[in-house]
Amino acid sequence: MQETAVNETFQHRLEQFNPGMVWLDGSNRVTALNDIAMQILGPAAEQSLGVQKNGLLGLNVMQLHPERSRGKLSFILESQDPVGCPVKSPPPVAMMINIPDKVLMIKASKMVGANGITGTCMVFYDLTDVTTRPSPAIEAQPVPPRRLYKIPVFRKNRVVLIDLNEVVRFQGDGHYTTIATKDDRYLSNLSLSDLEGRLDPDVYIRVHRSHIVSIPHIVEVVRHKDSTSLSMADNEQSLIPVSRSKVGQLKELLGIY
Template sequence: MKRVLDKTPPEPSFQHKLEQFNPGIVWLDAERRVTAMNDVAIQVLRPAAEPGLGVPLDDMFGVDVLMLHPQKSREKIAFLLGTGGYGVAAHGDRSPPPQAMMINIPDRMLMIKVSQMVAADGTVGTCMIFYDLTDVTTAPRAAGYSGDTTGVEPARLLSRIPVYRHNRIMLVDVKEIGRLEGDGHYTTIVGTGDRYLSNLSLSVLESRLDPQRFMRVHRSHIVNLDYVSEIIREDDGFLVALQEPLGPPVPVSKQKLAALKERFGLV
C-alpha cells in the first residue's frame, strides 16, 4: 500500500505576508504638513479625509497631517511625530529610532511607523510608513446586523488584534482573549497564554469586538463571556470570575449588572 504524502505548502507566516504588503508612504515637512504620498496612502487616507473629515483630495497636500485622522487619533499621531518628548534634541545629531503604533481610522486598522529625517542642519521632516492590516485582522459583521441606524456600513469586527512586541507585529486571536483592561489610551490584553499591551483604547476595541462574545462590564474592563466561570457577590457589589489563568475577578458596575445577568439567563 503506497503512502500518499501531503504536498500542501505550509501557510505563510504573518511576517512573510507583511513583507508582501505594499506600504503607504507619507512625507511631511518640519511643520508636519503633507508634502507627498504614494498611491497606497492616497487610497487609504482619502476615504477618511474627504467625506468624514471634510478635507478634499486636492487639499490633502500642504495640510497638517493630523487633519487626515479622526480627532480621537490625533493625540497619538502627534506623539509619534514628536510632541510627546520624542525628538532629535534628545539624540544629538542623530535621528531618533523609528516609533510604531496601531491606529484605528474609519473601518481600517493601520500599523504606522514614523522616522524623523535629519540633514546637516537638523530635522527636515518626517517619513510615515504604514501597513493596512484590515484584511488580516477583521471580518464583516454578521448578515442582518441592526446595531446601526445611520445607513452607513458598520466597521468590520476584529478577528485578531495587532500588537507590537520586540520590533515585531503579533496578531492575537480574539477567541483566545479572556479579558481586556483599560489604562488611559492603552489596553492590557489578557489571553489564555500571555498578556499584551495595545495602544488602542478600550473604547476603540469595544467598538470593534463582537458584542455577542465580548461585554464591557466596567469602565475599565471588557470580558469574553465564553470564559466567565462565576458571578460573585461581594459586599454591595459584584465581580466576574474568569477561567484560569486569566487573573483575579474583575468588578461589575451597577449600570452593567442587569445586562450581564440577562446574558446568562439570571433574570
C-alpha cells in the same frame, strides 16, 4: 508549533505588503505621499474635510484622523529616543481610523537634513483585511464597523496577531490596553474605545470603564455586599469589577434572573 507557523506566514505577508508613505514638514503638514497613501488617506480627506485627493498636500496630518486617534498619532510623531537620537523610530503603533474602518500599523521617523530635523516620514501598513471582517448588515441602518477577529500587537521587534477567541479580557489604561489570554499578557496601543465597537456584543461586554471581558471565559460571578465582580479564566484568575450600571445587562447575557 502551529502558532509559530501562523506567525511566520503573517511576517512573510507583511514583508510583501506595499507600504503607504507620507512626508511631513516640521509642522506635520503633508508635503509628499505615495500612491498607496493617497488611496487610503484620500477618502479620509473627502469624508472629514470635503477635500479632494489633490488637496491633501499642505494639510496637517492630524486633520485626516478622527479626534479619538489624534492623541495617539501625536505621541508617535513627537516621540524622541531617550538618549537623544533624532532619527530613532518609535515602535509601530496599531490604530483604527475611520477611512473607513482601517486598521493601520504606523511607524514614524524624524528626517535629518543639513540643518537638523526637517520633518517626519510616516510609513504604514494596512492590516484591515488580515484583522477584521465585515459586520452583518442591518437593514435601514448605517453599515456597522468591521468586526475584529485578530488583534495586532508589537512584541520582540515583531508584529504578532492574537486570535480573538483566545482573549479572556481587556484592561484599558489611556491609549493602551492589556490583552490577557489564558497563558499570556500583551500590551496593545489600541484603546478600549477603539476595540469596543469592533467586538461581537454577544461575546464581549464592557463591564467597567477599564474592562472588557469575554463571556465564555467568565468562571464565576462573585457578589460581596453591594458589589459584583467576575472571576476570569486567565492564568491569574483575575477578579474584574462590574459597574452597577452594567449588572443588569450582564445578568441578561448570562441568563441569571
